[in-house]
Amino acid sequence: MALPAPRLLQACLLRHTQFACQAGRHCQSSRFKSSSQPTHSPEFRSMPSETKSAARTPARSTGAWLEIANTLQRDIIFGRLQPREHLIEDEIMERAKTSRHAVRRAFEEMERNGLVIRQPNKGVRVRSYTRKEVEDLYEVRGILETRAAAGIRLPVSKDLIARLTAIQTKHERASDKGNVVELFETNNLFHETFYQACGNTVLADAIRMYSLLTHPIRMRNMSDKAWRKEAVRQHWAMIKLLSGKDSKALAALCLDHIRHPKDFYLSLYEDVAT
Structure with a gap:
């Protein structure tokens, strides 16, 4: 069950404070x-x-x-x-x-x-991350990004759809070519443009900050062609959902989108005694 807005934000603040202290x-x-x-x-x-x-x-x-x-x-x-x-x-x-x-x-x-x-x-x-820190970091990302996605008023404007489509076309081309620099930059631009649509600049800025923290985690997965194709598919699915009225489906897709890079990173690392 989704947390009510006040409890969701309280939980997010708690995780933010814990993670900042660990940083x-x-x-x-x-x-x-x-x-x-x-x-x-x-x-x-x-x-x-x-x-x-x-x-x-x-x-x-x-x-x-x-x-x-x-x-x-x-x-x-x-x-x-x-x-x-x-x-x-x-x-x-x-x-x-x-x-x-x-x-x-x-x-x-x-x-x-x-x-x-x-x-x-x-x-x-x-910086390196323990398993617990990665889990905490992605929990906060999940809270922030699903909240922002749920806050987007659907359907969005044709102008936003056009801008995201143009960005995603470049992102898909970079993925097909294996150009990781362009892939990285167009992916960031896609998500920044997407979450700005929630209308809450503070929330969008928080998402950008936590995305920065996870860049080294996400990029370890970019050599996986299968995942790149899936990420491209999910981006196009997000654009399609922005044209409809199903906010819950959009928020669920955004949450699913960030899970695979986290799981891939954790599969490469293990906790050891200090």
């Missing part, structure tokens, strides 16, 4: 089952040249720290930086041709976004 602690109880196995298929590792070269681009502008943060964030999302991997200031300074201040400011931004953990006397490491 400040490094996760030492999660590891990859087999470090000898590749994280991604050869198709996934074949990144566009502009993405590969981004890390080699000198960062000399006043926005150097942001350029560094964006580059490192993409390295985490696309699996070039692994969970619990140590980020070394001097190496990044040399690679980006920038100052220590810019690198540290970039680390601050990444920590704020939940992508890295900074520990006293231990430096900065890529």
